[in-house]
Amino acid sequence: MEFVASESDVVGSTIKRLLDNQTIALRFKGMTGMFYRPNRFKLWMTSLLRFGLYLSVVIGIASTLGTSVARSQDNANDVVAVVNADPITRKTLTEETLRRYGTEVLENMVNRHLILQACQSQGIEVTATEVREEIARIASKFGLAMPAYLQLLQEERNIAPDQYSREIIWPMLALRRLVDDQVKVTQEEMDRAFIAQFGEAVKCRLIMVASRADADRLHQQATKNPSQFAQLAKQYSEDPASASVGGLIPPIRRYSGDSRLEEAAFALADDAVSPVMQLGDQWIILQAVRRIGETIPSPQALPAIREQISDRIRDQKMKGAATELFARLQADAQVKTILGDAEKMNQYPGVAAIVNGQEVTIASVGAECVKRHGEEVLDGEINRKLLTQALRKANKQVTDADLQAEIERAALSFGYIRKDHQPDVQAWMESITADGKTTTELYIRDAVWPSVAMKKLVEESVTLSEEDLQQGFESAYGPRVEILAIVLSDQRTAQKVWEMARDNPTDHFFGELAQQYSVEPVSSSNMGKVPPIRKHSGQPAIEREAFAMKPGDLSGIVVTGDKYIVMRCQGYTTPIVQKMEDVRAELVRDLTETKTNVAMNIKFEELQNSAEIDNFFVAAKEIPKMAKQSATTTH
Missing domain, CATH: 3.10.50.40 (Chitinase A; domain 3)
Structure with missing residues (x-):
């Protein structure tokens, strides 16, 4: 139980009102997704079996997921979902995933192409066996078998096993091979890392201030009366994390950070106070509390510990080496990006990029997008179908004027207002597209249009009574x-x-x-x-x-x-506003929007619950799991 505003507050803040709209709108963006329910899937499977389609889905859809890019082009018109008898084709799904993730996925593919070409030029090959062995090795470090580790990645990080192998492990192994001579771990590095982890440490207190004069004054007091160091730290130190506990900081170990701090700490006897030292733009004073002896691992654990230390050092060194390698590969490479440039796409039909003379096709990028983001984007397209069908049934349309009005409302809600008190749409749109990933087209398609569509569907059902206004006034101003x-x-x-x-x-x-x-x-x-x-x-x-x-x-x-x-x-408390009439216009605006948001959520749930949705794309992923579970149960 937390004492925060309830979701049913009759008067919400400006930001909350907009976020309420976006809760629905973002479902179309492939960010939060539709809401796949296992029980609905089982009901759907029963229906599927009843109509004799189960076998066709197993053979057709599952095989489609594993086919080559060329085959996927042939199957562009395959149906991946049906919403109230209205199909969504694989071609549509590919186009929508490309629209949202094409640039990001292409960049990843280009990087992999550069690594692959570098490997080929040096006669380096990373085999599937090496990839599996590396995954097993990583899993063992967490005390897990490889299947359990991959399942954990799928459930916790939404990373599929093939994606993990292809996009994380393979590039990592390839980079290791390419920069192998630069990431040798020396015995000296091993010894230092071992001492940093298991060697002697000094428990210290810290005082940190921005002024040298303050530091000198506190140092004089601390050296005169070391027992007051903790109180001085609590009262004057400008490092809040340590000040709240009397200046205590994590134990200082050798080879683990700033060498000056380490030398100062290890030079102190218990309760002794260090000289004033400069650290960046701050001045610090240390007091040694006590020495912590070294920890000696058991002989049985030592090999695994040394392997972990070696891996950590190698990974740290590889980051720098890999960064330099990428910089060289990218500087030396000739990469022409076609995707997203209308003129170039006409010049190079079907091509997404050209990497050192090798073409990366749009079909391959689309297949990769579908593989990685297909499920979440399909959820959004299913929801879009539901809204489109509902609008058609209600004989309503979303016009350009409606979209513009919603953008202006959003700008006002977030405080983008010009000097003439009108919404500053230009500044608002610049903030929306500032991340470099969200385009104006995507914002309108995935956030504005769904919000307007839902409002169109519920606008006639939203009414305000005098009782609503009275309760709203009591809640906001009473x-x-x-x-x-x-x-x-x-x-x-x-x-x-x-x-x-x-x-x-x-x-x-x-x-x-x-x-x-x-x-x-x-x-x-x-x-x-x-x-x-x-x-x-x-x-x-x-x-x-x-x-x-x-x-x-x-x-x-x-x-x-x-x-x-x-x-x-x-x-x-004493109310500031005494009369409802003084704020009636604001109350009407806020309450109407709040009730509209509630009605929108209810309506959307109704549309979902009453719809007949067959999601073959999800089914293709679920069928192998169900088969595996069935086989396990049988045996």
């Missing part, structure tokens, strides 16, 4: 209850805390109880102080109890969800 709160996770503890708060009815004691017992971070870290409670915030049980109290009152135990809350009233 009095609020200032409280201290303690949030508990079980009733027994809540009862004990409530009794202690009743027996010692002071704000200070209540705050100490909150600090000790509250499981909610805001109240725990602020001596029970939480944001004031307002009416109609979506927490009716808390609101009723809070507004029934007078200053100094202790609430009963309020149960909400799986949490138990005890409150102490400190008073009420």
Whole structure:
């Protein structure tokens, strides 16, 4: 339980209003995706079997995923999904993934081409066996078998095994071979790294200030009375992380950082204070707390430790060597990028790039895009189909004027306003496209159009009553209850805390109880102080109890969800706005938008739940898993 604004707040902030729209809009961008549900997939599979299509999907779709680029071109009209009897073809999916990820994927492919060409010129070949062995070696470092490791990557990082092999492990092995002579690990480097990890260390306290004069003054006080070093650090040090714990910092080890710090720390006896030292634009003072002896690993663990240290050093050295190699390869290479340049695409039809005379085809880039991003982009296209069909059924259209109005609304919502109080659309669009990846076309297609479409579908159902306005006014401008709160996770503890708060009815004691017992971070870290409670915030049980109290009152135990809350009233805020008519226009605007957002979410869920969606692309991935599970169960 956290004391933050509820999702059902009747008056949201400007940013929240826009984000509510984008929650729906981004589903079309392939960023959050449609919402694939296993239970719906099983129902769909049952339907598929009933209509005798299961075999065709297994043979047709699964084989399509593994075919070559040439074959994928032949299958461009294959259906990857059907939405209420309206098909989405592989060609459409390829075009949409290229539109969103083509440039990024092409850059990755060009880099791999450069590495491959460099390997070929030096007679270097990285085999599939070497790739598998490297994956197994990495998995073993985490104590996992290779299948479990690959499954973890798929589930936690959304990296498919073939993508991991092709885009991460193969380039890494190839680069190692290409810069092998530059990444030799010497015995001296091994010894230093071993000492840095397992050698002697010094536990220290630190004072850091920006002024040399302050440093000298603090140094004089610290050397005169070393026992006060912790208090001086807490009071004066400008490094907040260490100041809060009396200047304590992680142990300093040899060969692990700045050599001056290491030399100063190891030169100190316990409780001794170092001279003032300059570190960047800061001045620091160290105090040695105690020495920490070296750690000697067991003989059984030593080989694995040395291998880990060697790998770490090699990886660190390889980063620099690989960066230099890439710079050389790119400087020496002749790369002509075609994709995205209309004139060049007419000149070189079907070509995405030319790398040292070798063509990278658009078909290969498209296949790579589909393989990597197809599922999420297809989710967006399915959702787009749902909206398009709903608009057609409602006899509604999204016009250019509608799109422009939505862009202007977004600009206003995010504070992009000209001196004449009109939306600064140009500045807003510049901020949208500043990342270099989002184009104006994509922004309109993936964020603006879906938002407008949903508003068109619900605009006639959104109405405001006087009761809505009154509740909105009370929530946004009415009095609020200032409280201290303690949030508990079980009733027994809540009862004990409530009794202690009743027996010692002071704000200070209540705050100490909150600090000790509250499981909610805001109240725990602020001596029970939480944001004031307002009416109609979506927490009716808390609101009723809070507004029934007078200053100094202790609430009963309020149960909400799986949490138990005890409150102490400190008073009420005084409203600044007294009359609703003074802010009626703003209330109407905000409440209309809030209710529209709620209606949009409800409508979108209705469209999804009532739709007949057959996602063959997902099925092709699920079928092998189901077959494997079936085989495992059988045996």
